Amino acid sequence: MAKIHNDKYYTPDPVVRKVIEVLEKDVMPINKFSRIIEPSAGAGAFLKRLPKIAVGYDIEPQGENIIKGDYLKQNVPYMKNSLVIGNPPFGSSGNLHTEFIKKSMEHSDYVAFVLPGDMYKKDKFENIELYKSYMLPAVKYSGVKLKCCFNIYRKRKGKLKEKNIKDAEILTFSKTKSTTKQQELYWLNIKSDFRFIAFGTIRLLKSTDKRVRAKEIKIILKKKVNLKPVLEKYLKNRAKVAVSTPNVSKKEIVELIYDNFPQLRE
Numbered sequence: 001m002a003k004i005h006n007d008k009y010y011t012p013d014p015v016v017r018k019v020i021e022v023l024e025k026d027v028m029p030i031n032k033f034s035r036i037i038e039p040s041a042g043a044g045a046f047l048k049r050l051p052k053i054a055v056g057y058d059i060e061p062q063g064e065n066i067i068k069g070d071y072l073k074q075n076v077p078y079m080k081n082s083l084v085i086g087n088p089p090f091g092s093s094g095n096l097h098t099e100f101i102k103k104s105m106e107h108s109d110y111v112a113f114v115l116p117g118d119m120y121k122k123d124k125f126e127n128i129e130l131y132k133s134y135m136l137p138a139v140k141y142s143g144v145k146l147k148c149c150f151n152i153y154r155k156r157k158g159k160l161k162e163k164n165i166k167d168a169e170i171l172t173f174s175k176t177k178s179t180t181k182q183q184e185l186y187w188l189n190i191k192s193d194f195r196f197i198a199f200g201t202i203r204l205l206k207s208t209d210k211r212v213r214a215k216e217i218k219i220i221l222k223k224k225v226n227l228k229p230v231l232e233k234y235l236k237n238r239a240k241v242a243v244s245t246p247n248v249s250k251k252e253i254v255e256l257i258y259d260n261f262p263q264l265r266e
Helices: 013-026 096-107 181-188 228-241 250-260
Strands: 035-038 055-058 066-068 082-086 110-116 128-135 139-141 144-146 148-155 168-174 194-197 215-221
Touching (some): 013 110, 013 128, 013 148, 096 110, 096 148, 168 250, 228 250
Parallel strands (some): 082 110
Antiparallel strands (some): 128 148, 139 144, 168 215, 194 215
């Protein structure tokens, strides 16, 4: 993938218009918000379609009504019915967009962001609820074709439900410069139902594959379920929607099993 300066993938106008349309349907008319902020505004793709009260922040402003500065360092007071909307930076910075979500929820009631596709339906914040999530069609952002999603967040009223599973064991192995051949052999000898590459070219591996990759995950099922098609589809989709190098965690696999196989829920 082409390197984008400061990990900014500028939002095409058709996506901006669709996002605002969905927001108005799911939350409230755009002109009813008491305050609207576009962080990492760039050239103001969203500002051009928002009411005049809207203001943007960017370390390198390229449009009108955009304050020069690092949004994550701004002291923005809380305001009821305040909205933060936009397309925070993502790419090689990995989870930078999550910092924008957390920062925005400190001072606003709603956050509406275009995000990497692997954030689709991912409700992972302790005090922030994923209210709505939509997968967007693959279009070009700054000349790079990406599969993104549109998430709307609000403050969580209850506690985030922890997803735990039973009758399934998830093991991880990370290969480093200090990893010994003995450690690799030990990992290879652990019998499992599924083994896959969890970083980079993520895919299932055959049990006969004797090469250990940088990061691998093994799944051991004590109660048999038809996991293979679900896992294959998940890994294929993660590789397709990833903006930075695909990286699957143990927690994500636990959630995948939890969501698809109620009989394995703890």
